[in-house]
Amino acid sequence: MVDTHISISHVGMVFRSSGGDVVALDDIQCDVPRGEFVCLLGPSGCGKSTLLNAIAGFARPTSGTITVDGRLISAPGPDRGMVFQEYALFPWMNVERNIAFGLDIKGIAADQKQAVVDRLLDKLGLSDFRDRFPRDLSGGMRQRVAIARVLALDPPLMLMDEPFGALDALTRRSLQTELLRIWTEDRKTIVFVTHSIEEAIYLADRIVVMTYRPGTIKRDLVVDLPRPRDPASPAFNDLKRDLAELVMAEQERSSDAERRAAAVD
Amino acid sequence: MTRLSSVLRGAIMPVLVVIIWEILSRAGVFSAAFLPSPLAVAARWVQAMQPLQPFNPSESSYLVWLVSGEFPHDAAASLSRVLSGFAIGAGLALPLGLLMGTSQRIYTLMNPLVQILRPIPPIAYIPLAIVWFGLGNAPALFLIALGSFFPVLVNTIAGVRQVDSIYLRAARNLGASSMTIFRRVILPASSPFILAGARIGIGTAFIVVIVAEMIAVSDGLGYRILEAREYLWSDKIIAGMLTIGALGLLIDTFASRLNDYLLRWHRGIGT
Known part of the structure; x- marks a missing residue:
């Protein structure tokens, strides 16, 4: 029997705006087993971040339900650690304080807290930066701190919203590899939003391709390639070609809609 | 060196103004009540900054x-x-x-x-x-x-x-x-x-x-x-x-x- 971690059932999300209602999500149906690495893939505006925010508890679905470990999601919580594209580190706290923030809130004893922070600094190669403030770190280092901040609470589920989207290609690859290493060690469930096809194939057990408005699931496929995956291999590229076709079709629809909206203005 | 020279250059104008002011005061262009000389101002300042009583250790630190x-x-x-x-x-x-x-x-x-x-x-x-x-x-x-x-x-x-x-x-x-x-x-x-x-x-x-x-x-x-x-x-x-x-x-x-x-x-x- 499959151990279902996240259960998304008939989820719809409608945003009211002056130009009429926007259906961001329509009847999303998806179960994520524990320990799976899932990528939500699609062009911007396809509702993948909206779905992630709903799982995080930042936005309540207009219809349908999301349960995590059988419990209905109605508010954000530390059991679903979120990593943002904009890092969202607290700029007034140094690296160490940022990582310890969640532990402070939980009221963990100081020595225990220090042990966790030290372990994570070491794990993410941040030990030399512990006293630095975020603004003195590169984007890659900032995102490492953000990941450590989430890992400090050891959440069973990690939600990642285009976390490497703002990084250069080389930093991106090294963080992807590092994330896979961490995931292999802890086997947390990861829901990872991206618009990069290659990133999705490189990382995920399973890729969920979403459609542009209304956001629905276009394709739900298992990536059956052995890790570490070689982006130059024929199998990788076959899959990349197939996915590119699916995603580009949605990208076309997104640009068409934009052009129509511009014409109306 | 450059720092010293920039300080010196910055001092040119204030020093010049004070010198001209002193010259004009000595020449009697302004009365002391209207615009006293810089030296008179400095003397007053020193006077007003000084303690009124001589130092007495038993009264205060x-x-x-x-x-x-x-x-x-x-x-x-x-x-x-x-x-x-x-x-x-x-x-x-x-x-x-x-x-x-x-x-x-x-x-x-x-x-x-x-x-x-x-x-x-x-x-x-x-x-x-x-x-x-x-x-x-x-x-x-x-x-x-x-x-x-x-x-x-x-x-x-x-x-x-x-x-x-x-x-x-x-x-x-x-x-x-x-x-x-x-x-x-x-x-x-x-x-x-x-x-x-x-x-x-x-x-x-x-x-x-x-x-x-x-x-x-x-x-x-x-x-x-x-x-x-x-x-x-x-x-x-x-x-x-x-x-x-x-x-x-x-x-x-x-x-x-x-x-x-x-x-x-x-x-x-x-x-």
């Missing part, structure tokens, strides 16, 4: 004696008024600003009143302050508190309102309660604005203290230069003005250093 002169005493009086008035004004403005910044309801309720009262210069409250508080320290403190109140209030509201919602989302995601978010996220995130408001507020307080001292009290640098006018001691007026300038510079330098230290995360290393 050396440090207290050293600042027992007329100007040091007045400077201390002015400074203590600025600090206590600012503490009252900022102490009231900060909580109100935080409330107005976080709660839209309180903001809607209070903002019209704030907008009506804010453009009235604190100096315009002088007649009312005397009617309410009489003469003495009370009306002075009232005016100084008023002068620092609005800059701190307005900046605190703006500071809280500009806090990026991504920090709030990150904090909630990590399990923070509303109280924790307020204390550990909203407060530090708005601190650059609040501290900028405090610096403006203390500057306003310093302007107001000089005016208030001319009206309600019998010490302080503002009182001292108005008193000197009664006797047409123009050298003392100018010496007092220079002391006011020095004290203002001291306050602002201190406020700016404190700002830089508290906001070192905001500016980055070495800037």
